[in-house]
Amino acid sequence: MHVKHLRAMTAALRAVDYRYGGGACRTQAQALLSWCDKAFAHSASTVVRREFRFAIAELHALAGWTAFDAGLGGSAHRHFNLALNFAQDGDLVANIRYRMGRVHLHHGGPAEALGMFRLAGLVANSHHTNAILAANQAWCYAELGQRVPALALLGRAHDEFARADVAEAAPWAAFFDAPDLAGITGTVYTALARTVDVSFARPAITSLRQAVTGYRDDMARSRTFALIALSLNHLMEGDADEAAAVAGLAVAQTGDMLSARTRKKLVPLHAEADRRRATTLRELITPLLAAPAYAA
Helix, strand or coil: CCHHHHHHHHHHHHHHHHHHCHHHCHHHHHHHHHHHHHHHHCCCCHHHHHHHHHHHHHHHHHHHHHHHHCCCHHHHHHHHHHHHHHCCCHHHHHHHHHHHHHHHHHCCCHHHHHHHHHHHHCCCCCHHHHHHHHHHHHHHHHHCCCHHHHHHHHHHHHHHHHHCCHHHCCHHHCCCCHHHHHHHHHHHHHHHHHHCCHHHHHHHHHHHHHHHHHCCHHHHHHHHHHHHHHHHHHHHCCCHHHHHHHHHHHHHHCCCCCCHHHHHHHHHHHHHHHHCCCHHHHHHHHHHHHCCCCCC
């Protein structure tokens, strides 16, 4: 298999992950990696081996991300470590460490995630990658209830993004476009609304609306995440009816999505609905949380 063909297959699997979740393509990514292990061992040319290493690093990074999305954190870290063994490009190494940080953040470890994002920053060599890292560091500080560094890093993320050539972004980082920047901006404000001051729900709503309307249809999972966060902010502002309406849009998109992360992101919304006795919203989400997990 030619390296270009391998990258094309990786891109196709990445598109499935964005649209349907990691559970929809994790097995295929692992099968492709099994072939790569054998093919790489028989590659004689130095040039081919160098290109192959790069492509395998990309594929391991994707396999790790799909495992993470499927709720398999251990498998995710194993693939990310293997990706680091093959990666030689600074921005790719930074992106892999960013993904490792996201696993920590998802599992309630913002301090550990922050350390990983900082480590990634040591090898990042583009404005685009620095924008990703700054935005995610802002998210960590927001989860820790530290308003000042969270807002400062969010500002840096926007500055770096404005200087980046997004059209030239590497395939593994191309997800981070204007709608995704709006989405993570809303996520940072959402965390600040929960940990610092509920008044941050208002700018969160503004940013998340921009993200929801900006995401392409093939970024269905990201749009679902934004809708869940948007619903939570409406609820924190006391508008249970709007929160339920927005959550209904999110639920409608989860039917064919194999993503354990989507389910986990509903937990804070369900808890807030329970605390505020928002019956309609709670009854909308409860069946999703009670349903058996899909076979990852």
